[in-house]
Amino acid sequence: MGNCNKKGKPSRPSVRDPINIRGDKENKVSYAKVVLIGNSGVGKTSIAQRFIEGKFDENNKNTVGASYFQKNISFKDGSSLCLYIWDTAGGEKFQALAPLYYRVKSKYIINIFQNAHAAVVCYSVTDDDSLKQIDTWLNKLDEHGNIAKMIKVVVGNKSDVDKSERRVDLKEGKLFAQQRDLPFFETSALLNDGSIDELFQKLASQIKQSFTKEELHATV
Amino acid sequence: MDSNQEHQISDDEMEFDKETDDPELQRFNQNLKDQMKKIKISMYSQDQVMEYFNRRSIDFYRRDKKELQITNGFGFVQDTIKIDDDRSTATSCDQFQPLRLSDSAPKVDNKQLKQENARMKKWVQMLQTDPHMKNYNKYKKRVRKGIPQSVRGYAWKILSKSDQQLTQQSDPSEYYQSLLKQQGNHEVIRTIFKDVTRTFTDHVFFRDEFGQGQKTLFCVLKALSIHDQEIGYVQGMGYISAMLLTQLDEEDTFKCSLTIMNKHEFRDNFKDKMPGLAKSFYIHLSLLKKFMPKIHAHFLQNYMIPQIYATQWYMTLFASSLPYECILKIWDIYLVEGTKIIYRVCLALIKLISPNMLQMGMDELYSGLKQLQNTIDADTLIKTAMSFKFTNSVLKKIEQKYTNKPDKDILQHCVMS
Numbered sequence: 001m002g003n004c005n006k007k008g009k010p011s012r013p014s015v016r017d018p019i020n021i022r023g024d025k026e027n028k029v030s031y032a033k034v035v036l037i038g039n040s041g042v043g044k045t046s047i048a049q050r051f052i053e054g055k056f057d058e059n060n061k062n063t064v065g066a067s068y069f070q071k072n073i074s075f076k077d078g079s080s081l082c083l084y085i086w087d088t089a090g091g092e093k094f095q096a097l098a099p100l101y102y103r104v105k106s107k108y109i110i111n112i113f114q115n116a117h118a119a120v121v122c123y124s125v126t127d128d129d130s131l132k133q134i135d136t137w138l139n140k141l142d143e144h145g146n147i148a149k150m151i152k153v154v155v156g157n158k159s160d161v162d163k164s165e166r167r168v169d170l171k172e173g174k175l176f177a178q179q180r181d182l183p184f185f186e187t188s189a190l191l192n193d194g195s196i197d198e199l200f201q202k203l204a205s206q207i208k209q210s211f212t213k214e215e216l217h218a219t220v
Numbered sequence: 221m222d223s224n225q226e227h228q229i230s231d232d233e234m235e236f237d238k239e240t241d242d243p244e245l246q247r248f249n250q251n252l253k254d255q256m257k258k259i260k261i262s263m264y265s266q267d268q269v270m271e272y273f274n275r276r277s278i279d280f281y282r283r284d285k286k287e288l289q290i291t292n293g294f295g296f297v298q299d300t301i302k303i304d305d306d307r308s309t310a311t312s313c314d315q316f317q318p319l320r321l322s323d324s325a326p327k328v329d330n331k332q333l334k335q336e337n338a339r340m341k342k343w344v345q346m347l348q349t350d351p352h353m354k355n356y357n358k359y360k361k362r363v364r365k366g367i368p369q370s371v372r373g374y375a376w377k378i379l380s381k382s383d384q385q386l387t388q389q390s391d392p393s394e395y396y397q398s399l400l401k402q403q404g405n406h407e408v409i410r411t412i413f414k415d416v417t418r419t420f421t422d423h424v425f426f427r428d429e430f431g432q433g434q435k436t437l438f439c440v441l442k443a444l445s446i447h448d449q450e451i452g453y454v455q456g457m458g459y460i461s462a463m464l465l466t467q468l469d470e471e472d473t474f475k476c477s478l479t480i481m482n483k484h485e486f487r488d489n490f491k492d493k494m495p496g497l498a499k500s501f502y503i504h505l506s507l508l509k510k511f512m513p514k515i516h517a518h519f520l521q522n523y524m525i526p527q528i529y530a531t532q533w534y535m536t537l538f539a540s541s542l543p544y545e546c547i548l549k550i551w552d553i554y555l556v557e558g559t560k561i562i563y564r565v566c567l568a569l570i571k572l573i574s575p576n577m578l579q580m581g582m583d584e585l586y587s588g589l590k591q592l593q594n595t596i597d598a599d600t601l602i603k604t605a606m607s608f609k610f611t612n613s614v615l616k617k618i619e620q621k622y623t624n625k626p627d628k629d630i631l632q633h634c635v636m637s
Contacts, residue, residue, distance in 0.1 A: 040455065041414040059422040062415050064456045064540050065531030068586055091411070091455040093492065 029072075030216035032207045033084045033115055037137050038122030039130040040090030043157040046189035047122065048087045050196045056189055063089040073204040081204050081216065086116075117207050117216070118151040120199070125156045125186070128167040131176060138180070151206050153183045155199060160188040248275075269413055273435040294544050295424045295466065340368040343375060351378050353556065363556045364606065366549050366598075373467040379555040382475035385482070396474055399443040408452045412441045415455060420462040437462055440474050448481070454490040456532070457481075459539035463547060480537075484559045489535050499622055500534040500562075501526040501634040506618045507563055508570065509630070511608055515570065515577055522582040525633050529589055533566055545598040553602075560612060561605065568604035572596065 036044040045063050050056060052069045069085045088094070121137050123130035134154060141152060154177040156168060170186055177184035183202070187195040207216070288301040346358065353359050367375045377383075389395040416434040420426045425433035440461045445453040460480055464473040481487045488496025504526050509516040519525075532540045537554060538547050553561040573588045574580065580588065621627065 040411060041418075060418050061421075061540060062418050062455050062458065064459070064535050066528070067590075068528065070583060089455060093454050093490065093494065 029080065029082055030208070030213060031082045031084060032117040032204070032211070032216055033086070034118045034120060034203070035086045035088065035116045036120050036122065037088055037140075038090060038155075039124075039127070039133050042090065042122045042124040042127065042130050043189050044090065044122055045087050047120070047155070047157060047187065047196055047199075048085055050189040050192075051200050052085070054192070056192075062091075063087065065089055065094065071200075073200065075205070075208070079208075081208055083200065083204060115147060116145060116150055117147060117211060118153070118203055119145070120153055120155055120203070122155045122157050123168070123173075124158045125168045125173070126158055126161055126165050131156070131168050131173065134176070149210050151203065151210060153185060153199070153203060154180070156184075156186045157189060159186040159195065160191045160193075269409060269438070273430055273438065289424060289427070291424055294548075296422050296544055297424060297427060336368055339365075340370050343368055343371050347371070347375055347378050353379070356556075359556050363552050364602070367552045369548075372548065372552070373472075376464070376467055376476060376551070376555060377472050380476045380479040380483075382472060382479045385475050385478045392475065393471060396443055396471055399446045400439055402446050404442055404446050405452060408445045409442065411455070412438055412445065412453050412458070415458045416441070419458045420466070423462075423466060425466065426462060433465070436470050436473075437465060440465070440470060440477065443474050444477055444481075447478070448487075451481075451487060451490045456535035456540070457490065459536040463539040463551070466544075486537075497531065497534055498634045499619070501530065502622045502626065502630055503615065503618050504530060504534075504563060504566055505630045505633060506621075506627070507567060507608075507610070510610075511567055512571065518578050519570075519585070520633060522580075522585060524582060524585050529586065530566060533569075534562065537562060538565065541593050542601075543594070543596065543598070546596060546601050549598045549602050558612070560610070560615060563615070564605035564608050565601065567608045568601055569593065569596070572600070572604055 036048060038044055040062070045067070046056060046060055048067075048069050052071050066086055066088045069087065070082060071085070072080050072082050074080045119141050121134050121141075123134055138152065141150065154173070156170075156173040159170075173186060174184050183206075185195065185199045185202075187199055189196060289297045290299040290301070291297050343362070346355075346362070350358075386392040386395060416426075416437045417429055419437065423433070426437065428434070437458065441453055441458060444457065444461070445451075451457075457477075461473055461477045464476050464480075468476060481490075485496055485499075488494075488499070490496075505516065508519070532538075538550055542550070550561055550565055569589065569592060572592055573585060577585065577588075622631075
């Protein structure tokens with residue numbers, strides 16, 4: 001597993017500043033925060049697992065709360081980017097809970113979208129309702145995200161299913177993303193077809209292009 | 221990857237897609253497919269879901285199972301063996317033998333067996349003569365050693381006082397059945413339908429997709445969601461009922477789930493904005509500060525806030541996060557002593573991450589905690605948990621403080637949006 005740990009005691013965070021997880025000031029490694037969001041059961045945890053551990057767990061569990069992963073992405077030019085991936089519960093009530101906080105005017109506003117450099121908004125190709133809900137998720141990002149440049153991508157997961165089970169065509173998903181001017185991917189967490197690696201590779205390049213080195217520090 | 225291909229072949233959908241010459245079977249398969257389509261297209265109406273479950277379970281009986289499942293002493297699948305048609309059963313049996321059974325099955329010698337039997341008798345007697353826990357200290361002393369597995373279901377039923385639920389109903393059994401007959405909210409039914417396929421699926425009972433176990437869990441959760449419409453169904457509840465189903469029958473699980481929901485304000489965890497969770501976090505942090513002040517400060521400095529690591533602990537009473545044997549022992553104590561044990565275990569888990577915690581950053585703390593939760597053994601966990609000594613009145617005091625005049629330094633880390 002990619003590990004971007006750096007030893008060193010974190011200094012006490014200052015008010016208003018986004019917080020550097022490890023407090024390393026050298027900035028040799030760039031960090032980016034990515035949130036995985038979308039309706040319940042579209043496969044967010046499976047996507048994260050395929051990417052991080054390279055496997056599909058048949059005994060998948062529904063996510064209660066959120067969990068957190070990290071992985072290093074290497075680029076051809078020799079540089080690398082460490083992705084902090086927050087896998088969230090899709091269930092509606094869990095939105096009351098956000099595992100991350102950010103201090104604004106000495107008040108703690110808890111909100112998972114804060115300081116996210118990118119959001120992977122997922123639906124399942126077997127569930128047309130989950131596609132419709134993407135707009136709701138995008139609105140939430142606009143409302144609560146604080147980074148204007150945040151990169152958003154639309155992902156249709158479970159592309160491996162039988163035709164008879166599909167409820168959203170590839171075209172339909174593409175069109176949906178096009179209309180909102182967002183990059184689009186169809187992925188399968190079940191198959192080891194490289195679709196998920198491609199998604200995160202491209203996402204990482206995009207992040208690297210869009211943000212300056214100073215902006216890419218690890219913030220929770 | 222090999223494992224993926226294997227998965228594909230063993231996938232249920234492929235199985236009933238397979239060509240068959242039997243016209244009856246063809247018709248059956250077609251029927252099942254149509255049914256499934258209906259469910260996906262329509263709004264998961266109750267009748268269709270049940271119809272689907274029923275057809276699916278017939279389907280299981282018809283199909284030759286090409287897999288042997290090796291489970292541990294509690295029915296959790298440790299390994300599966302594919303049986304080839306060409307191979308004789310004998311070869312498969314050979315394959316079976318040297319597997320991990322010896323590691324996973326509890327090692328019991330004669331002396332232990334006698335001890336266990338004696339404990340069982342003591343428990344049965346205690347439960348029968350003193351079901352209301354009048355001799356609380358005796359219960360407390362015994363439960364910390366764990367309830368013997370053979371009487372656990374029975375004990376849980378009595379200890380949770382599940383028979384005191386639904387007293388307003390003349391016939392609780394009939395009431396349960398009547399709940400099942402109702403339609404239920406479509407969205408809720410749909411969420412439950414999705415979640416039963418991914419709860420405890422490493423246990424033999426829940427393993428088959430839409431099999432008997434998942435069907436039973438669906439029924440219990442549906443009944444709960446109709447009985448308590450304010451809450452309906454929230455993810456997390458499934459783990460509670462699934463855990464109970466490994467020890468109790470369907471109706472008792474329903475009743476016992478109700479007791480757990482209604483006791484110790486556990487239900488507040490599932491209300492809008494999760495007020496119960498905020499309160500639990502407040503108590504959690506207060507205790508952490510009291511017992512491990514340095515670690516408390518270090519955790520907050522590193523953004524290890526309870527929302528990040530403890531949500532599932534409090535919402536599922538560990539049923540979604542720890543090895544099964546740990547959950548059993550924690551629940552044994554929970555049913556006798558109440559929430560104290562939950563806070564204690566949380567403290568223990570934090571304490572057990574590493575002796576060098578203060579040198580660790582968020583990543584290490586988080587992944588250390590994650591790994592610990594997969595590997596911890598029940599005895600160590602309970603022993604460490606019990607080393608945090610505090611009384612119920614301490615808990616009460618913190619609770620009162622939370623309601624009346626909460627400590628702002630702690631409160632700011634528990635706020636829900």
